[in-house]
Amino acid sequence: MGLGIKRLDSLKLGIDPVLTNLAQRYENPAFVSNLILPDVMVEKQTGKYPIFGKESMMVYETERALKSPVKEMPVEDWTFGSFNLKEQALETTIDHLEEESARDIIDIETYYAESLMDSLLLGKEYTAVQMLTNSTSYAAGNVTTLGAGSEFTVDTVDPIEIIRDSMEVVRSKTNQLPNTIVLGHPTFVALQSNPKILEKIKYSQIGVVTEDLISAMLSNQSNKVVVRVGTGMYHDKLTNQFVDLWGDVVVMAYNKKNGSSVSKYEQSFGKAFVKTGYPVVKRSLDRNEILKYIASFLMYGHYITHNEAGYLIKNTVA
Numbered sequence: 001m002g003l004g005i006k007r008l009d010s011l012k013l014g015i016d017p018v019l020t021n022l023a024q025r026y027e028n029p030a031f032v033s034n035l036i037l038p039d040v041m042v043e044k045q046t047g048k049y050p051i052f053g054k055e056s057m058m059v060y061e062t063e064r065a066l067k068s069p070v071k072e073m074p075v076e077d078w079t080f081g082s083f084n085l086k087e088q089a090l091e092t093t094i095d096h097l098e099e100e101s102a103r104d105i106i107d108i109e110t111y112y113a114e115s116l117m118d119s120l121l122l123g124k125e126y127t128a129v130q131m132l133t134n135s136t137s138y139a140a141g142n143v144t145t146l147g148a149g150s151e152f153t154v155d156t157v158d159p160i161e162i163i164r165d166s167m168e169v170v171r172s173k174t175n176q177l178p179n180t181i182v183l184g185h186p187t188f189v190a191l192q193s194n195p196k197i198l199e200k201i202k203y204s205q206i207g208v209v210t211e212d213l214i215s216a217m218l219s220n221q222s223n224k225v226v227v228r229v230g231t232g233m234y235h236d237k238l239t240n241q242f243v244d245l246w247g248d249v250v251v252m253a254y255n256k257k258n259g260s261s262v263s264k265y266e267q268s269f270g271k272a273f274v275k276t277g278y279p280v281v282k283r284s285l286d287r288n289e290i291l292k293y294i295a296s297f298l299m300y301g302h303y304i305t306h307n308e309a310g311y312l313i314k315n316t317v318a
Contacts, residue, residue: 184246
C-alpha cells in the first residue's frame, strides 16, 4: 500500500519513472538512421557543434626549436554550427473500464507507452531519411543518380563496383573510407538477385546475399563497413498504402565511432542531437480518476556536420 501511494504521488507530478525507463530502453530494429546520424546527448536545447573540414588532414609545421614557442593551429580552420532541438510529443487516453478489462491480458500502460514511442521513433526516422535522401545534404560530387541501364536491376551492372567507386570519392575528400552503409529495402532486394553479385558469392558457404556478405565485400582490415537494410515503412494517408522509408537508395557515411553514439566533437557525416533525459513519459488522471492520460516526449534535431563524409546513390532500381 505504501509503495502504491508513493507511486501515485509521483504520477501527480507528471513524469512516470517506470514508463520513462521503459521508453529510454525501447528500440525498433527496423529503424537504422542512427547508423548514419548517431545520437549525441546534449544538456541544453540549443548550442553549437563543430562543422568538420580538412583540419585533421593538414600537415602543419610542428617542429619546435629549443626555447621557441609551440606553433599554433589557425583558428579559421574550425567552424561551428548551431543546433536548436524541437520537442515531439504524442498522447493517448485510457478509460478505467478499458484498463480493468485488459488487466489479466496485457499491461495496458506499457502497451500504450511503447506504441507512442514507436510512433515518435518513426517520426525521428522519417525526418532523418528525408535529410539523408536529399541531394542538398551532400557536398558537390557526392551524389549519383543512376540513369536508365545502370540500375542495380540490370544484369550487366556490378553494384559493388559502383558502391566502391562512391566510397573512394569520400576517401579522396576526407582521407576516410565510409564505414556505415544503409541500403533501402528495394535496393537490397535488387542486390540479392544481381548476377554480378551472385557470381562473386557462388563459392561462399551461404550462397545467399546477406548484409554480412556485402559488408565483407566492402570492408578491409583497417575499415570494417557495417551494412544495414532500412526495412521501416510508413502509412501514406493520401494513397492509403504503406511506403518504404528509404526507397531505392544507398546511403553511406564515415563516422569515427562506427555504429554507436558519439560526442559532438567526434568526426561524423552527421549527428542526431538528443536532449539528455529524453524520452520522457508523463501520466495524469482526470479529476474523477476515470480517464488516464499517457504522453510521451522526445527532443532532438538532425544536422549534417561534414557533408563531404557522406555519399548518396539514388534510383538503384529500374
